[in-house]
Structures are given as structure tokens and as C-alpha cells.
Amino acid sequence: MSRQLQVNFAGITFENPVTTASGTFGSGLEYSEFVNLEKLGAVTTKGVANVPWPGNPTPRIAETHAGMLNAIGLQNPGIDTLIERDLPYLHEKNARIIVNVCGRSKEDYVEVVERLADEKVDLLEINISCPNVKAGGIAFGQKPEMAEDITKAVKRAARQPVIMKLSPNVTDIAEMARAVEAGGADGVSLINTITGMKIDVNRKTFAIANRTGGMSGPCVKPVAVRMVYEVASAVKIPILGMGGIQNTEDALEFMMAGATMVAVGTANFYHPTVTSEVIDGLEDYVTKEHLDNISEIIGCVR
Numbered sequence: 001m002s003r004q005l006q007v008n009f010a011g012i013t014f015e016n017p018v019t020t021a022s023g024t025f026g027s028g029l030e031y032s033e034f035v036n037l038e039k040l041g042a043v044t045t046k047g048v049a050n051v052p053w054p055g056n057p058t059p060r061i062a063e064t065h066a067g068m069l070n071a072i073g074l075q076n077p078g079i080d081t082l083i084e085r086d087l088p089y090l091h092e093k094n095a096r097i098i099v100n101v102c103g104r105s106k107e108d109y110v111e112v113v114e115r116l117a118d119e120k121v122d123l124l125e126i127n128i129s130c131p132n133v134k135a136g137g138i139a140f141g142q143k144p145e146m147a148e149d150i151t152k153a154v155k156r157a158a159r160q161p162v163i164m165k166l167s168p169n170v171t172d173i174a175e176m177a178r179a180v181e182a183g184g185a186d187g188v189s190l191i192n193t194i195t196g197m198k199i200d201v202n203r204k205t206f207a208i209a210n211r212t213g214g215m216s217g218p219c220v221k222p223v224a225v226r227m228v229y230e231v232a233s234a235v236k237i238p239i240l241g242m243g244g245i246q247n248t249e250d251a252l253e254f255m256m257a258g259a260t261m262v263a264v265g266t267a268n269f270y271h272p273t274v275t276s277e278v279i280d281g282l283e284d285y286v287t288k289e290h291l292d293n294i295s296e297i298i299g300c301v302r
Contacts, residue, residue: 004286005279005294007041009238009260010161010186012122014041014096017294018251018279021242021265022047022100022125022165023072027086032093034272039279042096044263045086047127049102050111052078062198062207067217067244068266069196071210074102074130079115087119098123100165102130106153113157124160125240126150128180129167129192141167141192144179151183161186163240166231168220169195173227174234181235188231189240189263191224217266218244225257232258232299246274248281258299 005016019042020028027045028037037043055075062069082099090097099121103109113124128141128150140150141164151164164180166173168191177188193214198207224243232239241259244266245251251262267274286294 002283002286003293004291005282007260007293007295009240010123010163012161014122014261016041016279016282017255017259017261018275018282019044019098019240019261019263020268020275021263022127023070023074024265024268027082028090028093028095029086031268031272035276037090037093037095040095040275041261041279042098042122043090044098044125045082045100046076047074047100047102048076048079048082048112049074049104050079050108050115052076052081053102057209059207059209060213062213064196064198064215064217065219067215067219068269069198069208069213069215070193071208071213073210074127076102079112083115083119087121091120097121098125098163100125100127101154102127104130105134106150109150109154110157113154117157117159121160123163123187124154124158125163125165125189126154127165127192129165129169139167139169141165141176142170144175147176148179148183151180151185155184163187163189165192166190166227167192168223168227168243174230177231177235181237185237187238187240187260188235189242190231191220191227191243194220194223216243218246220244221250221253225253228254228259229257229301233302245278246271248278248285251278251282252285252297255294255298256301258302260295260298
């Protein structure tokens with residue numbers, strides 16, 4: 001692969017700017033027959049907690065126009081399984097690794113980050129859309145002071161660079177980005193899913209047992225691009241952009257808005273080779289545009 005696609009994110013060099021969105025790619029095991037994991041800029045794991053989480057009751061997925069709703073509830077086998085099974089597998093495949101971390105309290109996050117301190121992991125992505133059980137269930141990422149506080153706590157414990165994953169379910173996304181930057185974040189990723197609802201008119205009840213779910217897919221892309229642009233104008237730390245990316249043109253749009261790297265999520269479910277095709281498309285683009293490096297387009301529309 002050409003060095004024209006290399007990018008630097010939070011001091012780490014990746015061979016290309018394409019990774020997977022957490023929760024849509026497992027930890028790579030399920031997709032390895034479709035995608036060469038070594039070819040990806042990185043594999044972003046499914047969210048991992050300090051203990052196994054069972055997730056929400058079913059049904060917990062519903063299709064929508066140009067997207068989907070999910071209320072999986074961050075089901076995951078816990079940090080022990082990630083360290084004993086998933087990380088060795090990814091190392092065997094020569095994949096670069098971003099571990100997504102979730103928790104229900106500050107202590108939960110810190111425990112996982114401390115467990116990962118001596119592991120060969122490139123970046124930590126901290127999902128602050130999780131409900132804080134000690135603050136009445138409000139998400140860590142919905143109040144600037146809470147976001148800054150959890151960022152500081154994670155940074156004190158982390159040995160790897162820390163990306164804070166921002167929730168779009170806020171009034172001012174730039175304010176949240178400034179808060180985590182003030183807390184010491186090395187980067188931000190956005191957007192997480194947008195809260196939505198679907199009603200089954202035949203059964204006269206909610207399509208998802210949880211009533212609401214996170215909306216993702218191409219339907220959220222215009223919102224995601226706008227938020228990436230706003231955050232790029234507000235902070236100096238790098239951005240991992242995501243939300244409805246289906247092809248190379250979508251990835252370019254995020255990068256032109258200010259993202260250094262991009263993550264493909266929902267598209268993996270119906271097009272398992274999409275990440276590889278986006279990388280090939282970016283390589284064709286830099287050749288066609290006579291660019292020395294793909295980084296030349298980052299934030300070019302500002």
C-alpha cells in the first residue's frame with residue numbers, strides 16, 4: 001500500500017485512515033474471511049467493560065429508511081476475554097488495534113484502562129454515551145463537566161493515547177469537544193448514534209423492546225459531517241469521523257470536513273468488504289488528484 005495514505009493520529013502512524021466503528025465489526029474475528037485485517041488502518045473493537053454485560057432484551061434491532069436502530073445495550077464478554085482471546089487473534093493477523101471502552105461509573109472505565117496498560121494496543125476509544133449510574137443515569141457525554149472529569153480520570157490511568165467518543169445527543173457538540181480537550185484527550189471520535197424510535201403499527205407496540213435505540217447508517221451522515229466540521233473548528237486535537245459512511249466519497253467528505261481518520265460502521269452489516277473498498281478508493285483518489293498524501297485534504301473546506 002502506498003505511503004500516500006499514511007496518517008498520524010495522536011502521535012501514532014497508521015498506514016491508512018480507515019478503521020471500523022465499534023460494535024459493527026466485533027473484534028475482527030467475524031470479518032476476517034471477508035477482509036484482510038492487516039490492510040485496515042486499524043480494527044476498532046466492540047465496546048469492552050470491566051465485567052461481562054448481557055445487553056438489553058430482544059428485539060433490539062429494527063430497520064429504518066436508510067439506516068437502522070439498535071439497542072444492543074453494549075453486550076460484551078468483558079475485559080478478560082478481550083485480553084485472552086481477541087487481542088492475541090488481532091496480533092496474529094497483524095492488525096492495528098483501537099479498543100473501545102465502556103462503563104457505568106468512573107471506576108469501571110479506569111479499571112478497564114488500567115488492565116490495558118501493558119497490552120499492545122494503539123489507541124483507546126472511550127465511549128462516554130454510557131449512562132452514569134452514580135449521576136441518575138445521565139450519559140457521561142451529555143454534560144461538559146462530566147465529560148471533562150471522566151477524561152481526566154481515564155488519562156491519569158492510560159498509557160496509550162485516548163480518544164473520547166462524543167454523543168450527538170447534545171445541544172452543542174463543540175462545547176463537548178472543548179470539554180474533553182480540556183480534560184486532556186488526545187483525540188475525539190464522532191458521531192455516536194442518534195437516539196430514535198420505531199413503532200410496529202401492526203403489533204401496536206415498540207419495534208425495539210428498549211423503546212428507543214441508536215440510529216445509524218446513511219440517514220445520519222449529514223448530521224455527522226456537520227458535527228465533525230463544527231468540532232474541527234473548535235479544537236486542535238485530531239478527529240475520527242463516522243456516521244453513515246458507505247463508500248470512498250463519503251469518507252472523503254468527512255476528511256474534508258476535518259477528520260484525520262474515518263470509521264465505517266453500519267455498512268459492514270450489508271457489505272462486509274466495504275472497508276477494503278474504501279481504502280482502494282482513497283488510493284485511487286490520491287493518484288488521480290496528484291496528492292503527496294491524503295492528509296492534504298483534511299479540513300480543506302474550512
